[in-house]
Every structure is written in structure tokens, then in C-alpha cells.
Amino acid sequence: MTKYILKRLGMALLTLLIITFLLFLLVRIMPGNPFPSERMSDEQIANKRAEMGLDDPILTQFIRYMGNVLHGDFGKGTSLYNGAPIKTVLSTAISNSFRIGGMAILLGTAVGLLLGITAALNRGKFLDGFCTVFSILGVCVPSYVFLIFLQYTFSFKIPFFPYFFDNTRFAFSAVIPSISLSLFTMSTIARFTRNEMVEVFDSDYVRLAESKGMYGRDLVMKHVLRNALIPIVTVLAPLVVDLLTGALVVEKIYGINGIGKLMVDAIAGEGIDYNYVLALGILYSALYIGIMLLVDLLYGVLDPRIRVSAKGEEA
Amino acid sequence: MTKKIEQTAAPAAPYIPKKEDFVLLEHRDIHTDANFASQSYWKGVITHFFKNRRAVVGLVIITVILLLAVFGPVLNAYGYRDIVQYRNEKNKRVVAKGIAPQIPVLHRILTGEELEGNFAGYTFLFGTDDLGRDLWTRTWYGARVSLLIAFVTIIIDMIIGMSYGLISGYFGGIVDQLMQRFVEIANSVPRLVIVSVLAIFMPKGMGLVIVALLLTEWIGMSKIARAEMLKIKEQEYVLASRTLGARNGHIIFKEILPNTIGPIITQVMFSIPTAIFTEAFLSFVGVGIVLPQCSVGTLIEDGFNNITTLPYQILPPIFVLALLMLGFNFIGDGLREALAPKLEDM
Numbered sequence: 304m305t306k307y308i309l310k311r312l313g314m315a316l317l318t319l320l321i322i323t324f325l326l327f328l329l330v331r332i333m334p335g336n337p338f339p340s341e342r343m344s345d346e347q348i349a350n351k352r353a354e355m356g357l358d359d360p361i362l363t364q365f366i367r368y369m370g371n372v373l374h375g376d377f378g379k380g381t382s383l384y385n386g387a388p389i390k391t392v393l394s395t396a397i398s399n400s401f402r403i404g405g406m407a408i409l410l411g412t413a414v415g416l417l418l419g420i421t422a423a424l425n426r427g428k429f430l431d432g433f434c435t436v437f438s439i440l441g442v443c444v445p446s447y448v449f450l451i452f453l454q455y456t457f458s459f460k461i462p463f464f465p466y467f468f469d470n471t472r473f474a475f476s477a478v479i480p481s482i483s484l485s486l487f488t489m490s491t492i493a494r495f496t497r498n499e500m501v502e503v504f505d506s507d508y509v510r511l512a513e514s515k516g517m518y519g520r521d522l523v524m525k526h527v528l529r530n531a532l533i534p535i536v537t538v539l540a541p542l543v544v545d546l547l548t549g550a551l552v553v554e555k556i557y558g559i560n561g562i563g564k565l566m567v568d569a570i571a572g573e574g575i576d577y578n579y580v581l582a583l584g585i586l587y588s589a590l591y592i593g594i595m596l597l598v599d600l601l602y603g604v605l606d607p608r609i610r611v612s613a614k615g616e617e618a
Numbered sequence: 619m620t621k622k623i624e625q626t627a628a629p630a631a632p633y634i635p636k637k638e639d640f641v642l643l644e645h646r647d648i649h650t651d652a653n654f655a656s657q658s659y660w661k662g663v664i665t666h667f668f669k670n671r672r673a674v675v676g677l678v679i680i681t682v683i684l685l686l687a688v689f690g691p692v693l694n695a696y697g698y699r700d701i702v703q704y705r706n707e708k709n710k711r712v713v714a715k716g717i718a719p720q721i722p723v724l725h726r727i728l729t730g731e732e733l734e735g736n737f738a739g740y741t742f743l744f745g746t747d748d749l750g751r752d753l754w755t756r757t758w759y760g761a762r763v764s765l766l767i768a769f770v771t772i773i774i775d776m777i778i779g780m781s782y783g784l785i786s787g788y789f790g791g792i793v794d795q796l797m798q799r800f801v802e803i804a805n806s807v808p809r810l811v812i813v814s815v816l817a818i819f820m821p822k823g824m825g826l827v828i829v830a831l832l833l834t835e836w837i838g839m840s841k842i843a844r845a846e847m848l849k850i851k852e853q854e855y856v857l858a859s860r861t862l863g864a865r866n867g868h869i870i871f872k873e874i875l876p877n878t879i880g881p882i883i884t885q886v887m888f889s890i891p892t893a894i895f896t897e898a899f900l901s902f903v904g905v906g907i908v909l910p911q912c913s914v915g916t917l918i919e920d921g922f923n924n925i926t927t928l929p930y931q932i933l934p935p936i937f938v939l940a941l942l943m944l945g946f947n948f949i950g951d952g953l954r955e956a957l958a959p960k961l962e963d964m
Contacts, residue, residue, distance in 0.1 A: 329818070443943035445939070570905060587811050
């Protein structure tokens, strides 16, 4: 198992390194001048370039940059936030995004599981139909549309929640974005849980468990849910990643200073801020690869068969 | 022993069948057995597909939206960038800014009164936006743009992904290893990062959306094509073809490709809504379609910007987006079930 984990970890780090290098390369070969040239003489620019090490071979530059990144130093923005260090801007953004995203994932998974289980236990009844309609709706309508509606109804028509995100009242103003972000996760999890559980209920081993006298909660928790959970974990990973993408628009609409809004500001504003694009690109890739890795490992924990086959591969 | 048998057999009177014996019993569910074995593969798929209520609903939704996207703007007198206006007696421009949906005839029938306002005689099914453009035209025009982007990119992605997956699966060995490593790395780049890097190199607009989709959507197709290839390539007819001297290209694209097309089409049906979603998202963020062009995404953004003053404006594009997602997902589900029917559905 340890060998398996190490192997996956190594692969993930290598992939991340390759992606980071490509990103670095792409951003560096961009035409354009990092300095406002009309205010500086050619000599000054040359000095400045030498000082910042822009004339070094690209590999040297990359290694230096990576060294800084590992210390949390992403350099400074070229146009955003008046060139404030990216580190400080990014740390607040990450904290905002992660808290809201985390709440959305928790809410979505918990409610989604509950809905799915209820639907599977009441197969063919009203609750099942309700769950189906709900999950179809949640998958077909983007999260920002839910946000717009919640914002319009509960912040504008009935001014209960703040219309824009307010960092001083975090918990209160995080309600609307978290709910709207969670709906996609919720509906997907609900649909998957329901289908998986229905399938497991029809399986031979559940019939065996029933025939030996098991019923009720024991049966559902021990036999059905655990086996149904395995495929659910695999859908959770892309869901978390989708959440990141969805959060982009939600953060923009609700005015949350998160990584999504930073990304939008960096690429969709007047001038593109290359350093932010680079830093956020690395961050997003790291997150994405990290989540995929985590899910792979979690999969192994939940399903012993996969652990075994992974061992077999190594042997 | 023989004696005993003779004794029991002899005395019974011969049974004379009555007419009632040949009448069907009532209330018995008798129907013709649909035998799929005698159908060709595609005929069977179609039969299954149309038996699926959801799939048919999806097909109807998509057909209606497609028709409206093609003919909707023509049904109206206004172009997608025309501002509805006229000059009044004092030669002043009167612009139909921010008019809620109105149908004069229906209004008269329902309330018995005439509409009021400068544009009382005009029909605006979806209303007009803050600049005075007709939203019916704009909505369907936007749907047309979104669908066009989705179809074009997904078809190109299908060709790329299919060829990539089939080649990788067919040759196996070191070729497969290298090609799959590449896919793994390409798959670990989040779409957002690809878009942001593209935004550096390309002007914002339709081109950026198309390239972004081209770079990401082929991966799923290639995986499916490869899996199908691995399933099929060991079959006898492939061996037969090779024995007859067929070249690799012929075997891959002429012999095997037609047999993998089902799952790939299903994947296409699921990719189209993803493409529409991505387009809407990019346009909303501001790196997609540029004004005065419009797509579903920009329409939703417009609607959002005016939501406090013109709340109805956001509804049509949202409904179109949701119905497109719904329709394509239903069709995809239906196709998947029709292509690989379970025994109990027979």
C-alpha cells in the first residue's frame, strides 16, 4: 500500500512539474515588456532585466522561480492591485474560496447522500420522483443561475441577506453562495447514490443478508451504503473540480474576493496580469491534481479489491 | 401389469371439444412478442430509443429548439442588433427600451383592455432589453451561436479524439504507453488554466471559446475510442482482414471504426451540453463572445446586469440553456441504454 501511494504521489508531482514548466514557458515567451518603457532608457531597462535575471537561460529562471514558489513567493502582479505581492492577495483569496467551497461541498454531499438514500429506500414513491426531478434540475441549471435567483429573491426583493459578499459578516453572507454552489454537487450525488443503492439492493449478497435475517439500518449501513459509496467517491472528484470552475462566476457575481474572482480579474480585465495567471495556473493545477490523487487513494481505502490489484501490478 | 393398464384406459368416454375451449380468456395480457433478434442492429437501437419516454422528450425538446434557433429570428421583423424605435409627431426618437413581454391580442382577450404606452401595438414575446433590442430575436440568435459553436467543436473533437484513441488502442505497446502518458498529462490541466493561458495569446471572442473546447473535449472521446478498440481488436473478423492483407489504416478506419461509433455518438451527446455550458460560462466571465454578437452566455450576463430593473430579461436565455442541457442529457441517456440494452428491457 505504501509503495502504491508513493508511486501515485511521484506521478502526481511529476505531472505538476511538467505543467508548471509549460505554463512558465508560455507566459515567459509572451511578447511584451514587463516595464513601462517610455519612462526608462534602454540602458535602465537592460540593467533592470539583468537585475531581475530575465536574461538568464529559461531553465535557470524556472528553477529560481520554483524555489521562490516553494517559499510561497509568487512575485508581484504586473497590473492588478498596484503590484502588491501576490502572496498576500492570494492568501486571503484562498481562505475565502476554501471556506465557501468547503461549506458547499459539505452541504452538497451531506444533503445529496441523504436525498439519495431516502429516494432509494422509497423507490417508486413520491420522494423518489421528487429526488429525480430535483437532481435533473440541479444538473441542468448552472450554479450561478441559482445564485442570481437567490440573490434577487433574498437580497433584493426581501432584503434579508447582504446583496454583495461582506467579509465582516462572513457566516451570514456566505449562505447564498454556498447554497448555490452546493446544488450541483447535491443533485449529482443524490442521483448517483440513488442509482447505486438501487443496484446494490438488487444484488445477490444483499438478498443473502436479508435471507439470513438482516434488515433495517444494519442492512443499509453495513451492506448497501458501503458498496454504493465506492462509485460515489469517483464522481465526487470531478464535482469538486467543477465547483472550482463554477465558483469563478459565483465569486464574480457575488463580489467574493476569492481565487475565482482573481482569475477573472487577471484574464478578463483591461490588461492581462501574467504573474497572476502563472500563480493561479499553478495553484489550480496543484489543486486539481491533488484532488485526483486523494480520490484515487480514497478509492483504495474504500474498496479492498483495488488495493489488492494495485499490489499485483507491482509484483 | 399389462392387464391393469388396459382396465384404466378402456372405460373413459372420448372428450369432445366444445366451442368455448377455443375462445380467448378475458383479461389476459396478450401481446405480440417483440423479437429483437430478427432486427438489424441499428433498427433495434432505434426501436429501443423510441420506447424510452425520456429520450423521446429530449429529442422533441432539442428539435424544437433547433427549429427555433434556425427560424426564430426570421419570424420577427427585427434583427438581433436592431434597436426597435420610431419617430413620433415631433420627430423625436422613441426607443422600445426595457419593455416587458407583451402580446396585444392576448392582452385584449384576457383583460378586455388595450395595452398602453408608446409601443401598444407591438408584439414582444420576450420583451426588449435595456437598449431596446427585441429579446425573442436575440434569444434565438444566441441559441444559434451557442449551438453552432458546440456542434462544430464537438465534431472536430470527435474526429481528433476518435482517431487518437483508436490508433493508441490498436498499436498498443510503446505507442500506447507514450500516447496514454500524454493524455494523462493533458487531462491533469484544469480547463480554467488552459483558458487563462489562451486568453494571453488570443483575442477574446468566439475563436478563444472554440480553441479552448478543442483542447479539452477530445480527451474523453479518445478514452472511449481506445476502450472500444481494446475490446474489438482481438475479434476474428479483424484477424481475417489482416490475413487477407489489409493495411493497418484500412483495419482501423474501415473495419473497426464502424463498430465503435455507438459509444462515441453517446459521448458526443454528453459533450455537446458541456460545450454549451463552457461557452456560456466563458462568455459570462468576459472572455467569450464579444458584443454586439450574442450567445446564451452573454444574454444571461446582460440579464444579470439589468436584473434589478428588468428582471424578466434573464429568463428566456436561462430556460433555453436549461432545456438544451436537459434535452441532450436525455438523448444521451436514451442512446446509451439503447446501444447496450439490459436483458430485462427486452
